[in-house]
Amino acid sequence: MMKTSNFIFPQATDPSRDAEYISNALDEAKLSEKLGFDAIWLAEHHFDGNCCYVDPITFAAAILASTKKIRVGLAVAQLSLHHPIALAEQMSLLDNISMGRFVVGVGKGTNYNIYEYDGYGIDSNEAQERYEEAEELMKKAWAGEDGYSHNGKYWQVNAPAFRPRPFTRPHPPFLRAASSDGGAMYMGKCGVPFLMNAQSDDVTITRLETYKTAMRDAGFDEQHVTRCMSETWVWRNVYVGENDKEASEIGTPNFTAMIKHRAATRERVAKEKGKLNKANPVYGNPDIGLVAGSSSTVAERMHKLASAGVGGVMVQFKLGPMEQDVANASIRRFAEEVMPEISNISAKS
Numbered sequence: 158m159m160k161t162s163n164f165i166f167p168q169a170t171d172p173s174r175d176a177e178y179i180s181n182a183l184d185e186a187k188l189s190e191k192l193g194f195d196a197i198w199l200a201e202h203h204f205d206g207n208c209c210y211v212d213p214i215t216f217a218a219a220i221l222a223s224t225k226k227i228r229v230g231l232a233v234a235q236l237s238l239h240h241p242i243a244l245a246e247q248m249s250l251l252d253n254i255s256m257g258r259f260v261v262g263v264g265k266g267t268n269y270n271i272y273e274y275d276g277y278g279i280d281s282n283e284a285q286e287r288y289e290e291a292e293e294l295m296k297k298a299w300a301g302e303d304g305y306s307h308n309g310k311y312w313q314v315n316a317p318a319f320r321p322r323p324f325t326r327p328h329p330p331f332l333r334a335a336s337s338d339g340g341a342m343y344m345g346k347c348g349v350p351f352l353m354n355a356q357s358d359d360v361t362i363t364r365l366e367t368y369k370t371a372m373r374d375a376g377f378d379e380q381h382v383t384r385c386m387s388e389t390w391v392w393r394n395v396y397v398g399e400n401d402k403e404a405s406e407i408g409t410p411n412f413t414a415m416i417k418h419r420a421a422t423r424e425r426v427a428k429e430k431g432k433l434n435k436a437n438p439v440y441g442n443p444d445i446g447l448v449a450g451s452s453s454t455v456a457e458r459m460h461k462l463a464s465a466g467v468g469g470v471m472v473q474f475k476l477g478p479m480e481q482d483v484a485n486a487s488i489r490r491f492a493e494e495v496m497p498e499i500s501n502i503s504a505k506s
Contacts, residue, residue: 159462160469161496162196163189163488164232164392167475168415169209178209179216181481185474186220188485190227192492196260198232198390198471203273205422214247221255230260232352232392232471233334237266237284238277241291242314245298249321252329262352263292264334272426287311299328332388338367345371348381350388350468357445358458361391362465390469391462394476396449397490407483408449408476415477416446447476452494459499 165185169178186197197220199213210216217229229251234244251259265288266273266281274281290309297305301319323329335341336354344351345368353361365386372382394412398404448458462470472491475484 158501159459159467159499160195160390161491161499162198162228162230162390162469162471163194164198164200164471164473165189165475166200166473167209168418168477169206170418170478172206175209182210182216183219183223185481185485185488186227186229187223188488190224192489193496194227194492195469196228196230198230198262200232201235201238202267202270203238204276205270205272205419207419207422214244214251217251217259218254221251221258226258228258228260229255230330230332231262232390233262233264233332235266235273236263236291236295237287238273238279239291241294241312242298242316244291245295245319246321248295248329249299249319249323253321253324255324257325257329260330260332261328262332262334264288270423272422275426275430283311296328296331299323330388332390338364341365341368342371344368346375348372348375348377348385350385350390352471353389353391355392355394355446358461361462361467365389365465365467386466387468389467390471391467392471392473393458393462394447395455395472395474395487395491396447396476396479397452397455397487397495398450401450401454404449404451404454407479408447411476411479412447412449413477418477452490452498455491456495456498459495463499 163185165182167178167182169175189197199216200208201213202208203211213231213234217231220229236244248259248261265284271281274284279287290311294307294309294312294314297307298319301316302322304317305314305319307314332350332352333344334354335344335351341351341353341364353364356364369382369386372385396404396408398407448455459470474488474491475481
């Protein structure tokens with residue numbers, strides 16, 4: 158059965174409303190648990206208002222303390238921007254606070270917002286190397302009950318022990334982000350589940366087939382392939398309306414405004430500093446990046462993903478400037494009308 162989750166990724170275009178947006182996001186998390194979602198996912202972005210709570214570690218602690226059952230995951234922590242030992246300690250603490258409800262999702266950081274690296278004083282060209290070394294060091298720390306050491310390019314560490322020890326052994330559930338066919342193939346070769354960014358349904362299904370084939374070619378048995386698929390999540394932006402027309406009239410302009418705001422700081426920095434990476438052409442296309450429709454229309458799209466064997470869908474409901482009550486109505490329709498329609502769909506092998 159495909160799991161459902163709320164990807165809480167609220168945009169704050171007006172800095173004077175930051176406290177309001179953050180409070181609304183926490184209430185949205187509580188509503189998600191009440192309505193029966195399996196998980197909540199949190200993003201990490203800095204300086205531009207594209208993610209109002211900025212720090213998903215701190216915000217995850219607030220959500221975990223305010224809920225009882227729902228899992229909370231990171232989609233994703235930008236490892237390249239942080240000291241890996243501090244992150245490992247914070248994540249282990251969350252694992253203990255939640256008694257195993259916390260999921261670690263990691264990535265090197267976005268290729269599109271160079272100013273995030275600049276703001277942390279980090280050369281963006283170092284991002285991949287920092288990401289790989291940080292992941293290695295975090296796992297070494299989690300296993301370091303009697304002490305651990307590390308002598309790498311970016312970090313040199315010699316510690317007597319790691320505390321607090323993870324509640325989940327050997328460490329909290331660990332997922333990596335993959336945003337290309339090559340990334341999915343690599344995850345398959347490693348035999349690990351992953352988080353997929355927003356894509357068309359056809360690309361998603363093709364990429365999952367690539368992933369499964371890579372696992373089988375690497376020698377993993379069908380039981381392992383099935384387990385990894387059940388723990389792999391894909392992202393969708395969704396607005397569930399009373400009917401298709403209303404959903405399009407509300408969902409599309411809010412989605413488009415969200416994309417324009419996400420590009421604004423990038424474009425300003427490009428003019429000021431001459432630094433700009435290409436925007437993601439898939440994500441910015443409402444015909445691909447947005448699922449807007451009545452509950453039956455959205456259920457049909459979710460049915461397609463579930464039938465393909467997707468383990469879970471990460472649904473972003475609050476799109477750009479959309480007011481919270483409008484987003485909440487969409488969340489309720491999804492939970493009450495869409496989730497029952499996809500609860501018993503069997504995946505194809």
